[in-house]
Amino acid sequence: MELINKNEIGKKLSGRLLLNKSMKYIFLLCTLVGLVVLATLLIDTIIDGWSYLTTDFFTNFSSSRPENAGIKGALIGTLWLMATTAPIAIILSVGTALYLEEYAPKNKITDFIKINISNLAGVPSVVFGLLGLTLFVRMAGLGNSVLAAALTMSLMILPVIVVASQEAIRSVPSSIREASIGMGATKWQTITRVILPASLPGIITGIILSLSRAIGETAPLVVIGIPTILLFTPTGVFDTFSALPMQIFSWVKMPNPEFQSITAAAILVLLFILFLMNSVAIYIRNKYSKRF
């Protein structure tokens, strides 16, 4: 008697191989869904909005008449928001990452801080908006100013930058660290002169990527109560402002079909900014990241 029945196996084998082959293509199709949607979204938006990208579109303020509407206020507001959010977020999250990686003792409190940060990453942005509304807009009396929005955004992106920075700091090998300490450098000197320079590309990439998330974030701004039609640009962080995603959100709701086209045009501008930021991040990651 043979140990295996060759006929039996042979009969089944062709079916199994066919299933294997066809499922491979189904899995490939699944992978392509994302690609197809991305392409459709881009093409649809470009068809809608391309012809509206004129110089007037960049130099006009928002208007209730679509032919006069532009994104000057929103664009400059977004730049103000980013310029204010970046330093606050960087100090908070790089400081936190340094503490957790370099100074924190291994105990329950440190574990709690770490769990807390990963939970914070899962809090919906609209809830951060509620926090900002209560804490910064009302209690601190900042109103719907650039600063109130920037503080809210900073807290929102904090967990992402902390995790990215922690990874970057952790990837600096301990041999370099020990060499620095061995040469007589103090801990802080080692951090500022050895560890931070070595982990900077990773940290900067994390910062740019989370800022690009903050730039398109709309929900917290809506909750804070950022105005959508504003006929001036802010001159300081205590001024009120509008932002690109807010502008898009208010135009989407307009019934006039021409507004659909200028919404698409504004989206193209937003996507272009995001594309630019992501390219810079990828460039920095590839060019400066050292492998130890």
Next chain:
Amino acid sequence: MNDYNIREMIDNKKGRRSTMFIEKMVPIILLVITSVSVLTTIGILVTLLSETVMFFTRVSPIEFLTSTEWSAFSSDPEWGIFALIMGTLKITVIAVAFAVPIGLGAAIYLSEYASDRVRRIIKPILEILAGIPTVVYGFFALTFVTPLIRGIWPEVNLFNAISPGLVVGVMIIPMIASLSEDAMSSVPNSMREGALGLGSTRLETVFKVVLPAAVSGIMASIVLAVSRAIGETMIVSIAAGSTPNASLNIMESLQTMTGFIVQVASGDATYGSDVYFSLYAVGMTLFVFTLLMNVIAQWFSRKFREEY
């Protein structure tokens, strides 16, 4: 020449007060900075809780939990959170039903079939998809997906659950795909080789070895995606409408918890009114839901880490 020796130089440097002061101060300053993240959590909890308590002094918690109608803006308002939860559930179920098979399929392809070159092209595209602002997805849902669905199926309303549900699904596909791919890639190759060596096809290896081995990592990715879908705000406020109802009909307008918060915040709810405080009661419910999901996801991924 001065007769300095190295010992003296080191002592000299060490003795410098400013250096020692900095060394002592830095950990304290960094600890203060770190405490901001904890304070944020406390801030969220305190804000939501205190205003929710205010809300419940005006509206009975029993009505909040048992009524099935939510009509915050009518002259005789009803406050049944269930209507908003149903809205969120409808969107989440459609999104997850769409995204899980596709996201897992993509993860299997990337981890088990794709060559390195293909993976290097596709992963950045998934990253781009994950980075598209949700307000843009909302525009896409309203101006492209909804007309498409209404073309095929004319009885669907302009605002419905299907279109935003599918688009939220698209939004969470990259998350499921990349986290599940990570989980599958960390299954040791020896297990795969064992199955292939015993005569399994690649597909059988995937379903009988790799997926069971990576299951807790995959579950974590799905639960995280569910949490994202529950908290998603802009897509639903743009494309799902603003009529809360507890029905199971996915063809008509609805409102989610996040959608309600945006509607109130972008209109003018007078500070101190019932509607104003309801904002926080809804926010609290939303927070509890997403926190629960995140805790479950963490439990799954801890389990996964223990396995390997």
